[in-house]
Each structure stands twice: as C-alpha cells, then as structure tokens.
Amino acid sequence: MSAQVSASVGCRTVTYSPAYTLVPTYECFNRCAYCNFRRDPGKDAWLTIQAAEEALRSLQHQGSGIGGQGAGIGMIEILILSGEVHPQSTRRAAWFEHIYALCELALSLGFLPHTNVGPLSFQEMQRLKAVNVSMGLMLEQITPMLLDTVHRFAPSKVPELRLQQLVWAGELQIPFTTGLLVGIGETAADRLETLNAIAQIHQQWGHIQEVIIQPYSPGQEEAWHHKECSPEELIEVLAIARQVLPEDITLQVPPNLVQNSIHLLACLDAGARDLGGIGPRDEVNPDYPHPVEAELASILQTAGWQLAPRLPIYPQYDRWLAEPLRNRVMEWRLRIQPAYSMS
Template sequence: MFGAPNASLSKTITYSPAYTLVPTYECFNRCTYCNFRVDPGQSPWLSLTEADATLRSLHQPDSNFDSNSVIEILVLSGEVHPQSTRRTAWIEHLYHHCEQALALGFLPHTNAGPLSFLEMQLLKAVNVSMGLMLEQLTPELLKTVHRHAPSKQPNLRLQQLIQAGELQVPFTTGLLLGIGETERDRWETLEAIAQIHQQYHHIQEVILQPYSPGQQEVWGGLAFSPEELVNLIAIARQILPADVAIQVPPNLIQHPTYLVACLEAGARDLGGISPHDEVNPNYPHLLDGELGSILGVNGWQLVPRLPIYPQYDQWLAEPLKTLVQKWRSRISQNQPLSAKI
C-alpha cells in the first residue's frame, strides 16, 4: 500500500501530504477558542478561478510519488447557516471545488460542519473521504465555549457519524481536548465513536487534538497538557476498535519527546501535513525534513498515505476508485519517507 518498508526500521507512522483549500472563512458559529472563523458576510467565497490557479500550482505531472507531491486536497470551510438562502449555493460551491481537485488528479476530503443526509450524499460523489470533529459530547460546553455555536449540539454531530455510516463514507472524527470537559467526558465521547463504528465500520481515524491557544481567539484558555495527551492516547487505544487509527497533530506537540511518547502510547497517524494549518495558524507544520529526522532518530519511519484507507476503496464509485488506485501505484514505486517530507 505505502511501498516497501525499510528493513532497518520496524515502526511506521503515516501522514497525508495535503493542501488545504478554504472556500470561505465565514461561520455562523462563534466558538470562543476559534482562530479560523470570520463573521458571515466578511469573507468572500473563494472563486472557482482562484481555486483552479491554486490547484494547478500544486499539480505534479503523472510520475512517481516524491516528497513534493500533494495527494489530498482538504476542503475546509466555515459553515453557512442551514436556514440561510445561500446554503444551497454554498454546498454547490464545495462540490465544484472538489470537482476541480479531482480533475487535476487530487483526492478531496471535505470537512464543512454538520451536513444534511442529502448534502452528504451529494458530496460523497466527489470526495474519497469526509470528516467532522465531535470535539466533546458533553452538553455542558453549550454553556461556555459553545454558547454561541448552534452546530456544536452533541446529538447533531453524532448524527453526522451515523449518516456517514449509512452512506458508506470513510470518515474521520476526533476530540478537541482541554476546552472545559472532564476526563469522563472524554471517555464517553470515545465510547460513542466506538459504538457507531462497530455498527457501520466506517471510522478511519480519530484525532486527539490538544487545545493550543491562538492569537485570534477570545477565550484564552491554557494549553492542554502533553502528559495528559499521552495518557489519553493509551486509554483511547483500549476503547477504540483496533481498526480505527489514532491521529495526533505534530505541530501541536511542541517537544519531540512528547511526540515520540504519543506514538509509543498508540498513535499511528499524523494527519494531513500542509504548508499552513488553517485551524491553528500560529502552529506551523515542520516541512523542512526536521519531522522526519526526529522520527527516524527514534526508530519511526514516516510513510505517506492517501486520505482513504485501502479497506474502503470498494465503497467508491468507479471514477474515484480508479484515481485512488493510480495514487496507490505511484506511492508503491517509491520507498517510504524516513528522513524528509
């Protein structure tokens, strides 16, 4: 799937070579820890012409995969209100951005907040996978950081996981840690994910994302403890089914010692690594080889992956499946990356 492993390294950690396309930063939610959103009407939608120029600048000719290749286009959007007269146009806009990415040979993965069943069904046709963070299921956060965030209703977000399962959409979800939840809240959120996956078998990975203070937010909370993150990974590995990968964002783990500890505790994926983290703009990814070197020194091999895991290829329509298989072939011709990305 990823190419022949280096015999000198027995442990692998995956990542998705990605680029984030933002159709709009506008969002009707006002989560107090957010460093992404702007008020509705204050963020012009990314035009199809602008998106095309950006995607073409990333395009690699059909050749072997290398460390400069982008595979995944993460279509990450702020949310237009479900009752807005612009909602249908917004969904169609997301669809067209995914079409553009596919036309140039990229693999789209959309995360645009809670969607209706029909909206998710429409976007499934132009995405190899999709995602939505559960964050935390406790309703107590609706009194604090989510007080002005209607789409953070726990049942609404759980429904997305169920819809994705019903539609056979390979899905990524996750927890945001350190926003006022208790340890028990975290365990219950993980248990809910596990139960839904056991019914539909569609959750590819669960992100454990430590809250990291940013310059644009209004909340100003304390960063989530890296020691607690390591402990939670070990607990999550016991709660989640074995075929669900645990993902941690390496740019939010500031010390290499803790990153390696996360891997030793059970994390096996680093998510989409792109030039700019739109959600956490104050925490850039390491793209100069340092990340691969850190992992290599500690016996881990950095391996590129697609935004869809191979067990889900059968769920794709034929045109998407053909493109995915083409990417798998390109990656298999190259050794995994052990010291450079």
C-alpha cells in the same frame, strides 16, 4: 499499525497525508470561544473557482517533502475546509454547490478531495460522496455541558447533531475521520464518553478510519485564552483512546501542536500512528506552522520510526467508492508504493 502501511516498511511506521487546504469561506454562524478560523457572516469573500484552480495547478509542479524528494509525489489530498453557512440561510444552497464544484475541480486536476465543512444534511452528504474519497467532522466532546461555556454561541456543536453525522456517514458508506478536542473544559469522564460513542458507532458501520486526538492550543484570534492542554494530558488521552477504540481505527495526532520531539515520540508510544495532513498552513491553528516533512522524518528516524505518505482513504474502504473515484485512488496507490520502501 495502520492498514494504510505496506508490510514492507515494518511495524515502526508513522503515516501522514501530503495535503493542501482550500477554504471556500471563513465565514461561520458559530462563534466557538476558542476559534481562530472564523469570520462574521457576510464579511468574507468566498474563494473563487479561478483562484482555486490557479493554486491547485501550481501544486502540480511542486514536490512535497518526502514524496517530492523521493518519488515525486507532491500533494495528494485536497482538504476542503469551510466555515458554516446556516442551514436556513438563503445562501446555503450556493455555499454547498461551491463546495461541490471545488471537489470536482480537485478531482479533475488529479487530486483526492476530503471535505470537512461542519454538519451536513443526509442529502448533502450523499451528493458529496460522489466527489470525495473520504470526509470528516470533529466531535470534539459530546458533553452538553460545553453548550453553556465554549459552545454557548455555537448552534452546530449540539452533540446529537454531530453524532448524527457519524451515523449517516456509516449508512452512506463514507470513509470518515472524526476526533476529540482535548482541554476545552471537559472532564475525564466526558472524554471517555466521547470515545465510547465513536467506538459504538464504528462497531455498527465500520467506517471510521481515523480519530484525531487534538490538544487545545491557544491562538491570537480567539476569545477564550485558556491554558493549553499539557503534553502529559494529551499522551494520557491517547493511551486511553487506544484501549477504548477498535484496533482498525488509526489514532492521529497533529505534530504542529506537539512541538517537543520527546512528547511527539511519547504520543507514538501511546498509540498514535498517523500525523494527519501536512501542508503549507494549518488553517484551524494558524499560529502553529506545520513542521517540514524532512525535519520531521529525521526526528522520527532517530527513534526508529519511518515517516510514509498515505492517501486520504485507507485501502479497506476502496470498495466503497464509485468506479471513477476508485480508479483515481488506485492510480495514486501505485504511485506512492515506492515511497513505502524508502529508507
């Protein structure tokens, strides 16, 4: 069971993060074959601070699923999710400062930022630590074989580059989320190698709070159009991940990509205990809308599970935050506590 969950709820609890996504830009110098997110560099207008502020202020007056109906929680997490500007681009510095400004804006309006914008330099990660309660980067798969297939035109998907991010996050004491993308041409041995790499890095630094097991799900904009990852395959990988990864890492599965309730419940039986960010739109998988929290809670309740909101940082990592961030997190913890006692 995730340490995020209050003991008063019992052992049959599944968490989720009430989350809203801000996309600084969809432009990306990578061209992953299965991507439904990116646009060509120079062909996307960046999100303005003014537009972001309008969106976030509107959230302050809205409820969000269980929290909105019960404790008036609303959105907690602001996910800063961006396409990647090349590290050598003359626009890289402006892109990074824009991301930093969006994090500052989210904090100023009472939200908790979580940034996932592709590989960053050590210095960039160090700066963002000051305005984020957690950060993330999907490993996907660490086999170099994919550099000849789905990652052929994706320079930042070099496995060593992404593994370095996990190490730097540990050195910087950044609570971190990573994960596997399952069904993009990897083998069972490749998946095991990726899980073992995550486990080894976590054992050194103790900073990986979540691992997402995400099934490949075809979308309308991608170039690959491969067969989707089957529910049975996903459940098998979840069970293996639970055996390989340390117990203090929570397994996460996205419910909008596991649309059959029987399969979703089987994912929980295999070890998943978190459903990730649930909000108005899944920017990475726009063809798969997020479920309504109340409906999702009802499905889970019939099988003896309770859905509870959480923060984008787990309690054991609060001590890693600078005091201003830690104070904001503690305010949220007091605010969501009643939701853990809801029936």
